[in-house]
Amino acid sequence: MKYVVFILVFFSSERVISQDLISVASTFLNDKNYIEAKSSIDEAFEKTTLVDNPGAWFMKARIYHEILLSNDRNLEQFKQNRNEFVGTIVEAYNKTIALSVRTSNFNVLAKNQIEILWAYGINEGQRLFQAQAFDKAIEAFEIAKITKPSESRAYISTAVSALYAGKYQLAIDNYLAVKDIDDLPRDGYDGLILAKRNLRVSDQELLEVVGDARFDYPNHVPFIIEEVRTLIRLDRLDAAESVLNTAVKRNPNDARLILRQADLFDIIFKDAYINGEPERSERYFEMASTNYERFLNRNxxxxxxxxxxxxxxxxxxxxxxxxxxxxxxxxxxxxxxxxxxxxxxxxxxxxxxxxxxxxxxxxxxxxxxxxxxxxxxxxxxxxxxxxxxx
The missing domain is CATH 1.20.58 (Methane Monooxygenase Hydroxylase; Chain G, domain 1)
Incomplete structure (x- = not known):
C-alpha cells in the first residue's frame, strides 16, 4: 500500500511541476522572452505526464511558432534546420487538435494557427519571389508545404521558384509531387516540360512527359505542337503527321496548327527526296505550299x-x-x-x-x-x- 501511495504522490507532484513549467513558459511567451519560454516548455515535455495534454502541446506550438517568425539573431541557433523546426511546430498543433474535442478552444485555435502558418509561408514566398530572391522564396514555400502537405499550391510555387533559380531537378520533384495529390494544371506541365528541357533529358523521356500533358489536356494546342516537335526530333515523322492531322481536323482554323503542319510537310518533302521517293516528295511539297500560303494569307x-x-x-x-x-x-x-x-x-x-x-x-x-x-x-x-x- 505504501508503494501505491508513493507512486501516486510521485506522479501527482510530477504533474504539478509540469503545469508550473507550462505557466512559466506562458509568462515568458507573453513577455516575448522566447529563449526562456522555449527552455521552460522543453523542460516540461521531459515529463511524461504531458503527452496527452492538448494545452501543453498548444503552448509548445505557440512558442516555437513565435521563434520561427522572430528576426532576433539570438534565436537563429534554434532554426539551423528550418524544415525540422517547422515540422515540430506543425506536429505540436496537430497533437493539440488530435487530443482535444472539435469544439474546444484549443482545437479551434490550433486549426487557425495552422492556417496562419500556411498563409505566412505562401505570402512570404510570394513577396520574396517578387523581389527575385528565389532561393529564399523556396525556403518560405517549404513552410507552407510542411504545414499542409496535401495542399498543392505550395508545391507549384516552389517549382516555379526553382525554375527561376535554375534548380531544375527541384522544380521537377515539386511538379511531380503535385501529381501525387492533385491534377497538375496546364502551366504546371509547361514548367515541367521546361525543366526537363533545361536538364537536357532524352527526347524519349521528354515525350513521356508531353504524353501525360496531352492525356490531361488533349486539345491544348501548345502541348500538341510540343509532342509533334519531339516526335520530329525522334525521326518519327509518320507519328507526328498522325498527331497533327487529328488536331487539324478538330481545330481546322487554328493558325498555329496550320503552320506546324506546313513545317512538317516541308520536312517530309525534303526527307522523301533524300530517301529516293520523288513522287512522295512532290506530294508533300504541294501540301506544305497549301498550308504555308493559307497561313500567310492571314499572317x-x-x-x-x-x-x-x-x-x-x-x-x-x-x-x-x-x-x-x-x-x-x-x-x-x-x-x-x-x-x-x-x-x-x-x-x-x-x-x-x-x-x-x-x-x-x-x-x-x-x-x-x-x-x-x-x-x-x-x-x-x-x-x-x-x-x-x-
Whole structure:
C-alpha cells in the first residue's frame, strides 16, 4: 500500500511541476522572452505526464511558432534546420487538435494557427519571389508545404521558384509531387516540360512527359505542337503527321496548327527526296505550299513562315540547278537553258517571301545570303547593289 501511495504522490507532484513549467513558459511567451519560454516548455515535455495534454502541446506550438517568425539573431541557433523546426511546430498543433474535442478552444485555435502558418509561408514566398530572391522564396514555400502537405499550391510555387533559380531537378520533384495529390494544371506541365528541357533529358523521356500533358489536356494546342516537335526530333515523322492531322481536323482554323503542319510537310518533302521517293516528295511539297500560303494569307508578317516557305521553294530551284550541273555539254545544248528557266521560275516564286522576311528582319544574315543568291541568279543587279549598300 505504501508503494501505491508513493507512486501516486510521485506522479501527482510530477504533474504539478509540469503545469508550473507550462505557466512559466506562458509568462515568458507573453513577455516575448522566447529563449526562456522555449527552455521552460522543453523542460516540461521531459515529463511524461504531458503527452496527452492538448494545452501543453498548444503552448509548445505557440512558442516555437513565435521563434520561427522572430528576426532576433539570438534565436537563429534554434532554426539551423528550418524544415525540422517547422515540422515540430506543425506536429505540436496537430497533437493539440488530435487530443482535444472539435469544439474546444484549443482545437479551434490550433486549426487557425495552422492556417496562419500556411498563409505566412505562401505570402512570404510570394513577396520574396517578387523581389527575385528565389532561393529564399523556396525556403518560405517549404513552410507552407510542411504545414499542409496535401495542399498543392505550395508545391507549384516552389517549382516555379526553382525554375527561376535554375534548380531544375527541384522544380521537377515539386511538379511531380503535385501529381501525387492533385491534377497538375496546364502551366504546371509547361514548367515541367521546361525543366526537363533545361536538364537536357532524352527526347524519349521528354515525350513521356508531353504524353501525360496531352492525356490531361488533349486539345491544348501548345502541348500538341510540343509532342509533334519531339516526335520530329525522334525521326518519327509518320507519328507526328498522325498527331497533327487529328488536331487539324478538330481545330481546322487554328493558325498555329496550320503552320506546324506546313513545317512538317516541308520536312517530309525534303526527307522523301533524300530517301529516293520523288513522287512522295512532290506530294508533300504541294501540301506544305497549301498550308504555308493559307497561313500567310492571314499572317503575312510572320517572319519564320515567310523565310521557311521561301527556302522550301528554293529547294525546288536547287534541284533543277543540280540536274543542270550534271548535264553533259550535249544535254545542256539541247535543254539546258530551258531547264535554267524552270529553276529561275522557282527562284522568282521564292523571292517575294524572302524579301518579306528581309523587310521583317533587316540585317538577318541568313536572309541576306539567300537574297544575294537569288539576285545573282536572276541578274537583278540593282537590287543586289542596294542589298550590299552600294
Amino acid at each position: 503575312a508578317l510572320h517572319f519564320a513562315a515567310n523565310y521557311n516557305y521561301a527556302v522550301m521553294i528554293n529547294e525546288q530551284a536547287n534541284r533543277v540547278y543540280t540536274r543542270i550541273n550534271l548535264m553533259s555539254n550535249e544535254e545542256y545544248e539541247m535543254r539546258g537553258r530551258e531547264s535554267e528557266e524552270i529553276g529561275h521560275d522557282w527562284t522568282r516564286k521564292a523571292l517575294p517571301y524572302m524579301e518579306k522576311a528581309w523587310e521583317l528582319k533587316p540585317g538577318d544574315t541568313k536572309v541576306m545570303q539567300a537574297l544575294e543568291v537569288f539576285y545573282k541568279r536572276l541578274k537583278l543587279d540593282d537590287k543586289l547593289a542596294a542589298l550590299n549598300g552600294n
